[in-house]
Amino acid sequence: SQTIHQWPATLVQPVGSPLSLECTVEGTSNPNLYWYRQAAGRGLQLLFYSVGIGQISSEVPQNLSASRPQDRQFILSSKKLLLSDSGFYLCAWGADQKETQYFGPGTRLLVL
Amino acid sequence: GQQLNQSPQSMFIQEGEDVSMNCTSSSIFNTWLWYKQDPGEGPVLLIALYKAGELTSNGRLTAQFGITRKDSFLNISASIPSDVGIYFCFGAGNMLTFGGGTRLMVKP
Numbered sequence: 001s002q003t004i005h006q007w008p009a010t011l012v013q014p015v016g017s018p019l020s021l022e023c024t025v026e027g028t029s030n031p032n033l034y035w036y037r038q039a040a041g042r043g044l045q046l047l048f049y050s051v052g053i054g055q056i057s058s059e060v061p062q063n064l065s066a067s068r069p070q071d072r073q074f075i076l077s078s079k080k081l082l083l084s085d086s087g088f089y090l091c092a093w094g095a096d097q098k099e100t101q102y103f104g105p106g107t108r109l110l111v112l
Numbered sequence: 113g114q115q116l117n118q119s120p121q122s123m124f125i126q127e128g129e130d131v132s133m134n135c136t137s138s139s140i141f142n143t144w145l146w147y148k149q150d151p152g153e154g155p156v157l158l159i160a161l162y163k164a165g166e167l168t169s170n171g172r173l174t175a176q177f178g179i180t181r182k183d184s185f186l187n188i189s190a191s192i193p194s195d196v197g198i199y200f201c202f203g204a205g206n207m208l209t210f211g212g213g214t215r216l217m218v219k220p
Contacts (some may be wrong), residue, residue, distance in 0.1 A: 034208075043200065044155075044210040090154050099143050099204035103154035 002027035006091050006104040013111055019064075019078040021107050023091030026072065032094040033074040034101060035066055037087045044090065050074060086111045115139075118201055118211030124219040125191045133214040134185040135201035143204040144177050144184040149213075150197045158199075159186070193218060 003026045013019060025031050032051050036044040046059045048066035056066050063082060067075045074091055088108050092101040118135045125131055135144075143162055147155035159170050161177035161184060168175055175186045184203075188195055196218055201211040 036210075041215075043212045046208055046210075049208075088152075092154075099208060100145060100157070100160050101202070102157060103147075106152070106154045108152070 002093070002095075002102070004091060004093055004102060004104040006089075006107050008107060009105065010108045011110070013081050013109065015083055015111055016080050019076070019081050019085070019109070021076040021089055021091075021109075023074040023076075023104055024072055025074075025093045028072070028093070028095055030071060032099075032101075033068065034092040034094070035074065035076050036090040036092065038090060038106075039087050048076070081111045083111050085109065116201060116203055116209050116211040118214055120214055121212065122215040122217065124217050125195065126219045127192060129191050131188040131191050131195070131216065132185060133199060133201075134183060135203070135211045136183040137203060137209075138182065139203075139205055140181045141203035141205040142181070143202075144175070145202040145204075146173075146175050146184070146186045147200045147202060148197050149200065155200055191216075 005024045007022045034049045035047040037047055038044050048058055050056050050068045053068055053071055064078050088106050090106045091104040094101045116135050116137050145160050146158045148158055149155040159168050159175040164177055164181045165179045166177040172189045196216050198213045198215050200213050203209050
């Protein structure tokens with residue numbers, strides 16, 4: 001069966017510091033991968049998605065970036081965090097053209 | 113861009129009551145998904161709908177893909193305390209869009 005992991009579970013970072021969040025998927029190959037951000041009590045905002053290694057589509061311009069160095073690894077990065085980057089970051093994977101997505105456990109980021 | 117209007121935003125439930133929520137849009141979607149999210153966790157897929165008019169059940173949950181492809185509803189029958197949480201609709205068309213969520217809470 002397929003599983004999706006996110007690391008770390010929680011993170012507290014100072015403003016201006018770099019960021020690297022990792023998402024890995026097991027049990028499937030060539031998945032579609034997605035990064036979402038969720039502000040407290042709000043809906044999910046799609047940040048990036050990838051349909052293959054090295055391919056990244058950005059939905060929202062911001063100081064975040066994404067990379068897919070391996071088939072089942074998706075990384076969310078920032079060179080300098082802003083206070084507004086605080087939130088709950090969710091990674092998801094999908095395996096079909098119907099866009100069915102399965103979410104990871106999330107990473108809670110607090111920027112101080 | 114495509115917008116999903118999910119309602120109600122929140123509601124109180126009493127054990128045993130039926131619950132209904134819906135999502136509407138002015139745009140057409142090819143896929144409707146319904147998720148439930150518990151605090152501090154990722155959303156869990158409840159029901160997936162891929163065809164206009166499709167009606168699908170998952171235990172006490174029933175969801176329908178609107179015939180116009182612009183809306184979907186989710187019903188929960190005979191609610192229980194563990195139904196508390198936030199429910200999100202998701203539409204896939206030209207864009208991938210989540211509704212704003214419906215927060216179910218227990219009546220005091």
